[in-house]
Amino acid sequence: MSRAYRSKAQWQALIDEFEQSGLSRKAFCEARGINPDYFSQRRRQLQQETESTGFARVATESSPASTAAMQVRVGDAQLVLPMSVSPRWVAELVKALSV
Known part of the structure; x- marks a missing residue:
């Protein structure tokens, strides 16, 4: 190699x-x-x-078989959100979860 x-x-x-x-x-x-x-x-x-x-690492993906989505992974937990979600809403969610 x-x-x-x-x-x-x-x-x-x-x-x-x-x-x-x-x-x-x-x-x-x-x-x-x-x-x-x-x-x-x-x-x-x-x-x-x-x-x-x-x-948390965030990845976006899009494929012909599915609509575009955003993945948020923290450890073993994974949250998949549609790309249509407001960035402000995502920021508020992250802030709420970090408390």
Whole structure:
């Protein structure tokens, strides 16, 4: 395996892709030429950084089979909202939940 240097954003995109893939870690990493142990290490590091900042990662997705949606993940919890939701409402929700 050749060594590829990836930014945090690139690692996060790979991790997101893995989580959506339904593949085992080993199968996912083999298909992309990534060392599975190193992948797990980077995944843990990014999760710890996300948890320590107090911020939740938000992702938007759109596919032909579904309408656009916003996903908010904090730990194991996930909230999926339609993109039509007001940003102000989302901010108020986050503020209420942080109390």
